[in-house]
Amino acid sequence: MRWKRQHMIQSPWFWLVLFGSAVAFWLLPQRFRFPFLSATSFLYLASLEPVGVPIFMVWTVLFFFVAPEALRERRYAKLALIGLVLSILGYLCWEKYLPVLLAAMSDATPGVAIAAPLGISYFTFKLIHYAVETARGNIKNRSLPTFFTYIFLFPIFTAGPIERFDHFTSNLEHKFSGQMTAEALTRIAYGLIKIMLIAKLVSPDHVGFGIPNSAEALVSSLNDVGALKVWAFLALTYLYAYLDFSAYTDIAIGASLLFGIRIMENFRFPILAVNISDFWKRWHMTLAGWCQNYVYLPVLARTRTPYLAVYATFIAMGIWHGAAFGWLFWGLYHASGVALYMTWVRYARRYEWWRAGVRSRWKYVGIPFTFAFVTGSYAFSSTGGGAFVSIQVFLALFGIRLGG
Numbered sequence: 001m002r003w004k005r006q007h008m009i010q011s012p013w014f015w016l017v018l019f020g021s022a023v024a025f026w027l028l029p030q031r032f033r034f035p036f037l038s039a040t041s042f043l044y045l046a047s048l049e050p051v052g053v054p055i056f057m058v059w060t061v062l063f064f065f066v067a068p069e070a071l072r073e074r075r076y077a078k079l080a081l082i083g084l085v086l087s088i089l090g091y092l093c094w095e096k097y098l099p100v101l102l103a104a105m106s107d108a109t110p111g112v113a114i115a116a117p118l119g120i121s122y123f124t125f126k127l128i129h130y131a132v133e134t135a136r137g138n139i140k141n142r143s144l145p146t147f148f149t150y151i152f153l154f155p156i157f158t159a160g161p162i163e164r165f166d167h168f169t170s171n172l173e174h175k176f177s178g179q180m181t182a183e184a185l186t187r188i189a190y191g192l193i194k195i196m197l198i199a200k201l202v203s204p205d206h207v208g209f210g211i212p213n214s215a216e217a218l219v220s221s222l223n224d225v226g227a228l229k230v231w232a233f234l235a236l237t238y239l240y241a242y243l244d245f246s247a248y249t250d251i252a253i254g255a256s257l258l259f260g261i262r263i264m265e266n267f268r269f270p271i272l273a274v275n276i277s278d279f280w281k282r283w284h285m286t287l288a289g290w291c292q293n294y295v296y297l298p299v300l301a302r303t304r305t306p307y308l309a310v311y312a313t314f315i316a317m318g319i320w321h322g323a324a325f326g327w328l329f330w331g332l333y334h335a336s337g338v339a340l341y342m343t344w345v346r347y348a349r350r351y352e353w354w355r356a357g358v359r360s361r362w363k364y365v366g367i368p369f370t371f372a373f374v375t376g377s378y379a380f381s382s383t384g385g386g387a388f389v390s391i392q393v394f395l396a397l398f399g400i401r402l403g404g
Contacts, residue, residue, distance in 0.1 A: 021036075324384075
């Protein structure tokens with residue numbers, strides 16, 4: 001997915017479409033703006049993904065017309081909602097996970113000729129959100145052009161954030177202003193500076209000092225690389241991932257604002273998180289919020305077991321990221337960290353020293369420990385996705401070698 005994001009912002013065509021459509025958008029009468037923007041977004045995305053995006057259009061039309069049948073007072077409400085959610089999840093599995101499974105069963109080289117349609121994970125989660133909130137009676141805006149724009153808005157289609165429909169419709173600017181445009185261009189500039197300059201400074205392939213310059217180099221020489229260099233490689237990978245991902249988010253937010261659309265924030269300096277719970281209030285916040293609403297809370301309501309809800313949530317997040325055992329282990333790793341922190345807080349909050357500590361500067365002592373914990377998760381998410389390899393890399397953080 002990352003190369004698709006790179007292709008978009010490195011292509012002059014993206015910037016031509018962005019600025020050209022933004023000018024046309026504000027020149028049009030208000031009633032024509034969203035039909036124009038939704039059509040422009042669809043055509044641009046279809047030029048990048050000529051097969052997948054038209055199929056997405058079919059799903060979008062289906063959800064728009066069938067989701068209202070999921071309202072609780074309707075006769076077949078529950079059946080309609082379950083049908084919509086299971087069908088779109090089935091499509092996601094068909095496109096994203098089944099090819100990987102079949103390739104593994106046929107002993108194909110991992111990752112070869114396997115590419116899910118552009119933005120399918122974001123697309124799926126937005127449709128599920130729309131269906132569930134419609135069923136709950138929380139979706140009042142039934143404008144087809146607005147819904148199409150929400151789904152296909154091209155600046156956020158491949159990199160998020162996972163926008164909520166209610167937030168989308170309640171944060172629209174209907175009048176052009178120079179201040180808004182300046183804010184949008186500034187945010188885009190922040191993103192470009194991050195990705196073009198700052199991220200490159202921490203990229204493992206630029207740092208040197210004997211640190212492996214890629215995941216492949218790390219894995220191939222794992223038995224010869226010291227634990228400190230493994231830590232250094234994964235820490236740099238974490239920093240680069242943050243700068244890279246948040247940069248694309250900055251560009252997406254700024255580009256959307258050119259059309260008067262204020263998109264949800266997705267990052268809030270996660271590298272400064274004081275604990276793992278705080279981290280997940282700062283990192284990929286729209287994904288965390290989606291999973292809290294549609295995985296954690298439903299599982300908690302049915303089981304009354306917070307720990308089971310936590311594990312279900314992070315497993316879902318891991319699988320959402322990628323069809324690989326590494327991402328499954330990533331989810332289990334983060335779930336274990338959150339579960340341990342929950343247990344710690346449950347007992348520590350009984351004591352005054354703890355309650356005083358979380359209100360004082362002492363809480364910042366947790367920043368390096370949280371940073372180290374999150375760094376450890378990149379052993380699973382950045383080393384190719386193989387189960388054994390990711391475990392090898394993780395154990396190498398502590399000087400333990402397997403298979404060598």
